[in-house]
Amino acid sequence: MNFIKKSPWILHYDGSSCNGCDIEVLACLTPLYDVERFGVINTGNPKHADILLITGSVNEQNIPVVKQLYEQMAEPRVVVAVGICAATGGIFSECYNVVGGADKVLPVDVYVPGCAARPEAVIDGVMRALAILEEKQKTARCKKGTQEGAGV
Amino acid sequence: MGNRTIIPFGPQHPVLPEPIHLDLVLDDETVVEAIPSIGYIHxxxxxxxxxxxxxxxxxxxxxxxxxxxxxxxxxxxxxVESIMGVEIPERAAFLRTMWAELSRLQSHFLWMGLLADAFGFESLFMHAWRVRERILDIFEQTTGGRVIFSVCDIGGVRKDANAQALDKILSVMDTLEAETKELTQVFLNDSSVKHRTCGLGMLSGQDAIALGAVGPMARASGVDLDMRKLGYAAYGKLSFEPVVETAGDCYARTAVRIREIFQSIDLIRQCVRLMPEGDVIVKVKGNPDGEYFTRLEQPRGEVIYYSKANGTKFLDRVRVRTPTFANIPALLETLKGCTLADVPVLILTIDPCISCTER
Amino acid sequence: MAQQIINTILPDALLAQTQQLKNDGYRLAAISCTSKDDLELTYSFDKDYDLMSLRLHVTPDDAVESISGIYAFAFLYENEIRELFGAKIINISLDFNDNLYKTTVKTPFGVKKKEANDGE
Incomplete structure (x- = not known):
């Protein structure tokens, strides 16, 4: 897997999920699945994180929290929506207090399907997010390069 | 009086995978009051x-x-079965009991890991979750799911476990028991772990009753309250006694859950040995009409299901009173007087489940 | 199986009956609410695995006295019911002033206004 040039740090936020996906995200960190072999670390600090994993749908009360977490993360950043609730609201989409998937508030880059999403799927989603992260980094560098060039 | 500060705890907090928000009123380092505001997962x-x-x-x-x-x-x-007067097959009752106890096992392991994480013992967290995967493997083999199984149905269960699968469960239980013994020694005897849990968050038996605590939280304070004694599913045919400790601190709550792990292993063995042959589901006809309170013992304590039906396909009301909801007042009380650094460990010893609480 | 008894009482008798149950050693297990034409409040108490419930019917305008003076931890249930169902529960010991849940819909479970039913 030579495309992983970096060890991505993950910030996990539970929107309004049932815990199922959260546990599976945590299970990824533990010995059987062990994402640390890819250099992935779960951090509690949004400023350390490269990838935001969102589980569960968003509601009126957590929208400001989700937005704030995202804005605190340094560029480039990638958002992974884990589980069907984070994608569309899933079985709860008809509930009065559910606004919908995470993409109602954030630009989601990768959707991981499942109810609950399996650890293998979560890992796969994170790997795909890495590729996107690298792409974003390249474009950011190019932009910076042309800007600096124009300035000279 | 020193300086009073209010520290917001959560909703995004490294220790808790779930969002709960508490406003902690501090007098220097000591918590004077904790005010919850929930609804992030409602x-x-x-x-x-x-x-x-x-x-x-x-x-x-x-x-x-x-x-x-x-x-x-x-x-x-x-x-719903109680409202409709449906009698589920005996094998289904045993299967339900077995899966319920396996759920309790995985939940207690999950909690042990999170507790270890809360007091900063990362390798212990990893070990607890490594052992937990054995139970998830059983789930996957018998139900097809790791987390959400969809095997329970009105009238029984939708999948049966064959003799081979049951034998496998027994052999996994043996390995699990040995591994658990090794693992839990650390929680019960390690001096650095005990330093974090002994004497912390005292809750007397009287307070536990007065604050409406349920489950391991109440049992660690000497309150003998275990809904499994109602004898629902196949519990009436199994022999067990509620696990009770009397100290009422975080250590006692840990000890209760650890002893419950061994109890669950024993109950699963009993289930497998006593499991009768037969069907696992009966056909359910018609619509429910009436109301019923069902109570069962979840890993976190007593849960109450209230269903009210009106004779149509659609129920009038389903109401769930979850154990964490009942344990919040006791948590708020025990938080008073502890230091800020102990708050995460204290919150975890009630084994909070916020998505249950807020529904 | 343990017993389940539901006693329908008048709202005025709530406090006295609750106090009586507490003196008899009952534990408050849950307060539930169902809304249909009016609000149906059910206070469930447990003793030795028997469930004993007090039930009262009120309209959203009727004031119901809080039982948090008798069972202190009732405050969570009562705040929840007031917010989700719009029941008028007064004198709650720890009053969240409708800020426990922050829902988009106000009293989502409240008594429905007489609208055209879906026919179901």
């Missing part, structure tokens, strides 16, 4: 009974919480 799923019929609602009930998913499904099914 979905309003009790209201979904108006849109999903009583058979479909089983799937919603299972998704109240991903940790005790099976027991939520089971509780809901039991309440």
């Amino acid at each position: 979905r309003g799923l009790e209201k979904l009974v108006e849109k999903k019929d009583y058979l479909q609602y089983t799937y919603v009930a299972e998704r109240i919480c991903g940790i005790c998913s099976f027991m939520h499904g089971m509780g809901y099914c039991m309440s």
